[in-house]
Amino acid sequence: MVQDQDNFRDSIGTINEEGKRAWIYPKKPSGRFYEYRKYVSYVLLVFLFLAPFVKVNGNQFLMFNVLERRFNIFGFPFWPQDFHLFVISMIIGVIFIALFTVAFGRIFCGWMCPQTIFMEMVFRRIEFWIDGDRGAQIRLAKQPWNAEKIRKRALKLIIFFIISFLIANVFLAYLIGSDRLMEYITDGPFQHISTLVSLLIFTGVFYFVFAWFREQVCIIACPYGRMQGVLLDNKSIVVAYDHKRGEAENGRKKFRKGENRDALGHGDCIDCFQCVNVCPTGIDIRNGTQLECVNCTACIDECDAIMEKVNLPKGLIRYASEDNIEKKSKFKFTPRLKGYTAVLVILTGILIGMLFLRNEVEANILRLPGQLYEHKEGNIISNVYTYKLINKTTKDIPDISFRLLSHKGTVKLVRHELFAVPAQGLAEGTLFVEINNSALKGDKNKLNIGVYSGDKLIETATARFLGPRSYK
Numbered sequence: 001m002v003q004d005q006d007n008f009r010d011s012i013g014t015i016n017e018e019g020k021r022a023w024i025y026p027k028k029p030s031g032r033f034y035e036y037r038k039y040v041s042y043v044l045l046v047f048l049f050l051a052p053f054v055k056v057n058g059n060q061f062l063m064f065n066v067l068e069r070r071f072n073i074f075g076f077p078f079w080p081q082d083f084h085l086f087v088i089s090m091i092i093g094v095i096f097i098a099l100f101t102v103a104f105g106r107i108f109c110g111w112m113c114p115q116t117i118f119m120e121m122v123f124r125r126i127e128f129w130i131d132g133d134r135g136a137q138i139r140l141a142k143q144p145w146n147a148e149k150i151r152k153r154a155l156k157l158i159i160f161f162i163i164s165f166l167i168a169n170v171f172l173a174y175l176i177g178s179d180r181l182m183e184y185i186t187d188g189p190f191q192h193i194s195t196l197v198s199l200l201i202f203t204g205v206f207y208f209v210f211a212w213f214r215e216q217v218c219i220i221a222c223p224y225g226r227m228q229g230v231l232l233d234n235k236s237i238v239v240a241y242d243h244k245r246g247e248a249e250n251g252r253k254k255f256r257k258g259e260n261r262d263a264l265g266h267g268d269c270i271d272c273f274q275c276v277n278v279c280p281t282g283i284d285i286r287n288g289t290q291l292e293c294v295n296c297t298a299c300i301d302e303c304d305a306i307m308e309k310v311n312l313p314k315g316l317i318r319y320a321s322e323d324n325i326e327k328k329s330k331f332k333f334t335p336r337l338k339g340y341t342a343v344l345v346i347l348t349g350i351l352i353g354m355l356f357l358r359n360e361v362e363a364n365i366l367r368l369p370g371q372l373y374e375h376k377e378g379n380i381i382s383n384v385y386t387y388k389l390i391n392k393t394t395k396d397i398p399d400i401s402f403r404l405l406s407h408k409g410t411v412k413l414v415r416h417e418l419f420a421v422p423a424q425g426l427a428e429g430t431l432f433v434e435i436n437n438s439a440l441k442g443d444k445n446k447l448n449i450g451v452y453s454g455d456k457l458i459e460t461a462t463a464r465f466l467g468p469r470s471y472k
Contacts, residue, residue, distance in 0.1 A: 012219050013282035013292055023141065024215060024282040026124075027134040027274070031301025040111055041121040048114065052173035052181075058394030058423070064174050076355065077392050077424065081362045088351045092344065097224075099340040101231045103331075104319075105238030109224065110295035115209070115217050118167070120280060120296065123160060123210045130156050134277060160211050161203070168202035215281045218294050225291040232289065234322040235334055239295045241275075241286045241317050242325050243267075252286075255310050268312050275299035275317060285317055361397065361421070362390040363451045363461040368430070373466045379437045381467045388428040389451065389459075391421040399454045402431060406448035407465075409435035433465060443469040 016022040054061040056075025063072040071078040071086055078086045097108055109116055130152050131137045143149060172195070173181045189196045209217055218225060232238065246252060246269035253261065255270035269286065276284045278299060281292040285299045303317040323329045365387045374382040391397050398420040402411040413419075414430040421427045433447065444464060451459040 014216055014219060022282070024280065025134045025137045025141070026280045026282075026298070027278040027302070028128050029278050029296075029298040029301055031298075031305060033297035033301050037111060037297065038121060041117045044112060044114075044117055045121070049170055052170060052178045060177055060179075062174060063177055065176060067175075079362065079390055079392060081390065082358065082392075085351065085354055085358070088347060088354070092347050092351060095340060095344050095347065098227075098231055099337065099344060101228055102233070102236060102340060103337055104295075105232060105236050105289075106224070106228050106293065106295040109218060109222075110239075110297060113218075113294075115222070116294060116296065119210055119214060122163065124280070126159055126163075127156065130159075157211075161207055164206040164210065165199075165203045167206050168199050171202055171206075172199055215292075219281060219292050225294075228291065233336070234326075235332065237319050237321050237324075237331060238289055239285065239293060239297060239300060239317065240289065240320045240322070240325060241269075242315070242320065243286070243288075244325055246286065246316050268307070268316050270306065270310060272306055274302045274306055278302040289322075358392075359459055360391070360393045361451065361459045362392065363449075363459040364388045365431075365449055365461045365463045367464060367466070373468070375468070376434065380434050381437050381440065381465075382432050382434045383465050385431050385433060385463060386428065387431055387461075388426060389421045390426045391423060394423050396423050397421045397453050397458065399452075400427070401452045403450045403452060404433065404435075404447065405450045405460065406446070407435050407439050409433060409439070411449065433463075435465065435467075437467060440465070440467040443467050 014022050014024060051062040052060055059075045059077050060072045061075055063070065065071065069080040069083075073086075073089055078089075100107060127137070131140050140149060140152065169181065176195075184192045184195055213221075246267040248262075248265055248267035250265035251267065252269035252271045253264070253266040255272070261268070275286070276282075278301075279285065280296060280298065281294060283290050283292045285293065297319075300317045300319075304314040307314050307316055321329075321331065324331075365385050368384045368386055371384050374384075376382055387402070389400065399418045400421060401418055402413070404411060410433075412432045412434065414432075419427060419429075433449075435445075443466060445467060447463045447465050449461050449463060450457050451461065
């Protein structure tokens, strides 16, 4: 296989020989895959912008409130007590991505990653509109600062900043909740200075990423590019150059009309470099699978267009595995894929089961630290406890009371009255449990305490009850 750069794996495409940033000016892509990607991007962009504002049973569809440790995933609320469910959900997500990476390479990066969608389908398209295509952008970058360059740079900066500000607001809605965000907007930005500062910081980060750092997020910052090197094998379907067909015996060669390339021993690659010019990460796909490749399919569309112009078969660059190119073997559901699928199915089943078994109210009743039991009249032993009730639903739970389920005795609240647990809130306080000493077995007893809403048992909690040590 002939290669133009034998040392292409020694450095990344965004760094030049002097170690400085090599700015990439990709050609504007076009073709069937690009059209498919646009449709997918539009759907995902709508989802991304609407998800924090859509409610399911009163819960925000997606929310990741790290500060208060409250998460909503597809309308299901997760509290700190549900952290194990959240962890399982994240593990399922990782395994799901790993499964698709083993099977189809870095397809998530090229089709679904928010970084790629915003960069290629929003910011890059605005750049094409303002600065022009690849050649015009290169000329604009080289020309001195004049009225045209200042106007285009200023217009791009303003539009990029506005879009970054909108993205930052949506990002904040995911973090603090859309209701609180709308409340802050209604109150005015200067009523919540700390939130405004956070919003401007997010805006600056997004602007930096999409206006300057760009493809280096995928190449340098994102660990997924490195992870694919572990996950991929010769059976993984990736965006690949068919070197067997493209190079043949005597390598690639510029196209000349009327010549017999087969007789000369040259492959179908006409060395036009259009696959390189259109690549958003600046690589040469003909060098083989590389960590910089995000499987965006831009090179497939461009190569197919060139092949059509020179009357050669399409598919010189296509979705294919190394085994498919070398041995013409078809895709198989390998034991490795079966293993990932089995783990994914098992974890998904466990998560679904836990979601169905999860109570809508979480009750914690603990003995007050440092307090011993109290001996009262009538051989009554009393222990003092603190309770915390968490309501995971979107409705208030009224008329809360406690009853002993495991022993005969009484439960007395300090407040001496029924109370309610607010929607998606908590209630806490102090209670006393009194049991006749004759009903106790030893100095440590396990209690089951029922939490009732009216006459309906909504949760059961356990606690330790201390009593006098018996000597026999």
